[in-house]
Amino acid sequence: MKRALITGITGQDGAYLSQFLLEKGYEVFGLIRRSASADVVGERLRWLGIQDRVRLIDGNLSDISSLIRALRECEPDEVYNLGAQSFVKASWNQPLLTGQVTALGAGNMLEAVRLVRPQARFYQASSSEMYGRVQEERQNERTPFYPRSPYAVSKLYAHWLTINYRESFGLHASSGILFNHESPLRGIEFVTRKITDGVARIKLGLANELRMGNLEARRDWGHARDYVRGMWMMLQQDQPDDYVLATGRTTSVREFCRLAFAYVGLDYERYVKVDPAFLRPAEVDVLCGDATKARRVLGWQPEITLEELIAEMVEADLARHRARL
Ligand code: NDP
Ligand code: GDR
Numbered sequence: 001m002k003r004a005l006i007t008g009i010t011g012q013d014g015a016y017l018s019q020f021l022l023e024k025g026y027e028v029f030g031l032i033r034r035s036a037s038a039d040v041v042g043e044r045l046r047w048l049g050i051q052d053r054v055r056l057i058d059g060n061l062s063d064i065s066s067l068i069r070a071l072r073e074c075e076p077d078e079v080y081n082l083g084a085q086s087f088v089k090a091s092w093n094q095p096l097l098t099g100q101v102t103a104l105g106a107g108n109m110l111e112a113v114r115l116v117r118p119q120a121r122f123y124q125a126s127s128s129e130m131y132g133r134v135q136e137e138r139q140n141e142r143t144p145f146y147p148r149s150p151y152a153v154s155k156l157y158a159h160w161l162t163i164n165y166r167e168s169f170g171l172h173a174s175s176g177i178l179f180n181h182e183s184p185l186r187g188i189e190f191v192t193r194k195i196t197d198g199v200a201r202i203k204l205g206l207a208n209e210l211r212m213g214n215l216e217a218r219r220d221w222g223h224a225r226d227y228v229r230g231m232w233m234m235l236q237q238d239q240p241d242d243y244v245l246a247t248g249r250t251t252s253v254r255e256f257c258r259l260a261f262a263y264v265g266l267d268y269e270r271y272v273k274v275d276p277a278f279l280r281p282a283e284v285d286v287l288c289g290d291a292t293k294a295r296r297v298l299g300w301q302p303e304i305t306l307e308e309l310i311a312e313m314v315e316a317d318l319a320r321h322r323a324r325l
Helices: 012-023 043-047 064-074 095-116 150-169 191-203 224-235 253-263 292-298 306-324
Strands: 003-007 027-032 054-058 078-081 121-127 172-178 210-212 242-245 272-274
Touching (some): 003 012, 012 027, 027 064, 078 224, 121 224, 150 172, 191 210, 191 306, 242 292, 253 306
Parallel strands (some): 003 027, 003 078, 027 054, 078 121
């Protein structure tokens, strides 16, 4: 039985990846940071019904001793480093914390793997945010980076350090440059979930408007279930490498609003209000990924369309709010 250690197991991707690996017969361990609200931390794992099937080890990406201990305890074949301060907007308010967790945290994990478990395969959660002010219309593994937030700068450090550890120490370390991926388990502050939650509230008469930031920003949105499969595929290759995962379709926030409201028979223009509080000091205007390499080498391609994603998210938010009525 293979063993995997996942940092960020309580997040969106960590939960879906755990489910995926359990179905593959893995023994799944997750790093969990101490919280005063321990009862709510495992909510996503509970939502998927797998909370009792994963083994949680307490630790923090900022504390390398806890990572060393976790690696010794679980002796993993594969390590997925998904833990991060992942909310771009918050990274301007907490730039140094973002650097400590998202950049140096990855460094701590790489260093711990090198010292304790160098035979383990390592996955780093890199991001399309690293392309920022895009240098090519469609971004692939060779497109130059131009980060636009402290978050993106931090991810770039982690990305290059992963490559450097591969080249310097021969670690089987791969980096997935993933474009935005969403699901009913997406954090409520991210734009897609904020919209589907808003649609559900408005539809059920619990709210009468949705305050948003930049409606013209465009993203390449896929479903998290498709993307965690791609992470695993990267670690099954003989050679470590870097791969873009994306759908190749770019959609504006405005169009996402239109589709989500239309799903419940409402016109978004009546409810969506632009509020400057949600604008960012520097914006990533458009992202559109080219996942040709992942398709060719890994045989990966997304299976869930944007329309199916929106339907699943709106239905889940309607169900959540109905259950509370
Ligand atoms: P989430 O924000 O849902 O999850 C982040 C996870 O990191 C949570 O489990 C969180 O724990 C954990 N974490 C935060 N700080 C620490 C810390 N100091 N030590 C240990 N764990 C910590 O992110 P996603 O699941 O959406 O994304 C997973 C990874 O992929 C992230 O690194 C993200 O930056 C990256 N990424 C995501 C994309 C997306 O579209 N979703 C696209 C590209 C990259 P807690 O529950 O306690 O807060
Ligand atoms: P992003 O995701 O920054 O791409 O990072 P987010 O959903 O926060 O924003 C996407 C775009 O929508 C615009 N926007 C709003 N965003 C939020 N959150 N709230 C709003 O009200 C709003 N209105 C408009 C934003 O300006 C932006 O252009 C996500 C995270 O998961 C990262 O961790 C990951 O690396 C990248 O995706 C790929």
